[in-house]
Every structure is written in structure tokens, then in C-alpha cells.
Amino acid sequence: MARLPQAKPLPRTFFRRDSRVVAVALLNKILRGVDGRSGRIVETEAYCGSLDPAAHAYRGKTRRNATMFGRPGLMYVYFSYGMHWCANAVCGEEGEGVAVLLRALAPLTGLDAMRAARPKAHRDRDLCSGPARLTQALGITGVLDGSDLVTGAGGFRIVDDGTPPPAAPVVGKRIGISKAADEPWRWYVPGDVNVSRR
Numbered sequence: 001m002a003r004l005p006q007a008k009p010l011p012r013t014f015f016r017r018d019s020r021v022v023a024v025a026l027l028n029k030i031l032r033g034v035d036g037r038s039g040r041i042v043e044t045e046a047y048c049g050s051l052d053p054a055a056h057a058y059r060g061k062t063r064r065n066a067t068m069f070g071r072p073g074l075m076y077v078y079f080s081y082g083m084h085w086c087a088n089a090v091c092g093e094e095g096e097g098v099a100v101l102l103r104a105l106a107p108l109t110g111l112d113a114m115r116a117a118r119p120k121a122h123r124d125r126d127l128c129s130g131p132a133r134l135t136q137a138l139g140i141t142g143v144l145d146g147s148d149l150v151t152g153a154g155g156f157r158i159v160d161d162g163t164p165p166p167a168a169p170v171v172g173k174r175i176g177i178s179k180a181a182d183e184p185w186r187w188y189v190p191g192d193v194n195v196s197r198r
Helices: 019-025 111-117 131-138
Strands: 030-033 038-047 074-080 084-091 098-109 156-160 170-172 186-188
Touching (some): 019 038, 019 084, 019 098, 030 098, 038 131
Antiparallel strands (some): 030 156, 074 084
16 A cells, blocks of 8 residues: 655644635645545635635525534535535634535545445546545545544544645636636646546
8 A cells, every 4th residue: 555655734724714725725735534545635616605605604604514614624524415425624714614625636545445435436536536536435424524634633634745736726617506606716736637627
């Protein structure tokens, strides 16, 4: 099994910024689970709370979206379209309700476990190439909603191995939404084969 490069956890201050800033800064960081599965973040989308009709937090705090209003650096996990889980990093100030959707990863370690979790993925590039695929591949479900990506409480951390974000990330419209669909708040690593849609 491949070894994860030496990496340091991101501080909470990293997440305590505008979600559009964090979304770009998260590119090439690593989402790491305690069970050895990990992947490099290659695609993100920003959601901007009360400014963003597409955000779950747009109309205020509910039981479903409560984690979005928590401390920056928490993981907000929700069930989408009654079919699959999606994972987000909470950003901004506590109570603000902004987050970054983790859309795609480049698998790094624990690929055998990922393949077992996603037996229909015929290529490794399909293991984490979309928000539902990456949660399935890494075993992220609703029980992990509210996990702390800074401390690792809950089993997942986002870490930095020194690889910087791309100098010129590709920017485009968010996917799978009907409101505020024209906002260019999706970013990805140019040329990466693991991106969900290029």
C-alpha cells in the first residue's frame, strides 16, 4: 500500500475565511481517514450561506444543516436526492453557515478499500470523481456529520503535504443546482483525470 507523504493538519484559521477563498486553497490538500484511505482534493465548490440561494443555509439554521453554522473546520455531511452522501468543510465564522463541497479526490492510499467500497468503478480514476463517489470510497456517511477536520475527531482530517494549490485553477459554474447556477464558484486542478466533469 502506498504511504501518505508527511503532512500537517490545517489549522482552524485556514477555514475561518470566505468559502470562495477556502475552496481554491483546498485544492491539492489531502483528505485523510484514520483507516488509511486518503485522497488529494482536486475539485471543490463554494456555498455562501445567506448570500447564496443554492446553499442549504440560505433560509437559516435547521436540524439538517446545523453543522454548517458550527465552528470552521467541521465536516458537514448531508444526504442528497435521497441517494447519496456529500461531504463539506465548514468555513467562515461560527454561525455564518458557509461551506465548501468536496467534489473530487485523486486517490492516494487505501485503494484496495476504496475499490471494495465502490465495486462498480472500473478504473481508479472513477473511485472519487464526484461528491457521492468520494464519500462512498472513503466510507463517509451521515454519522460523521459534525466531525472535526482540524483535530481529527470523527476519523477524518484535511492535511497539507506542501503541495500548493494550482497557480491557475480552472473555474466554472457549480454542478447539479438550479438556483444561483451561474455563479462561477467551482474550481478544479487543471488536467487532473479525477475531476468529476471537465
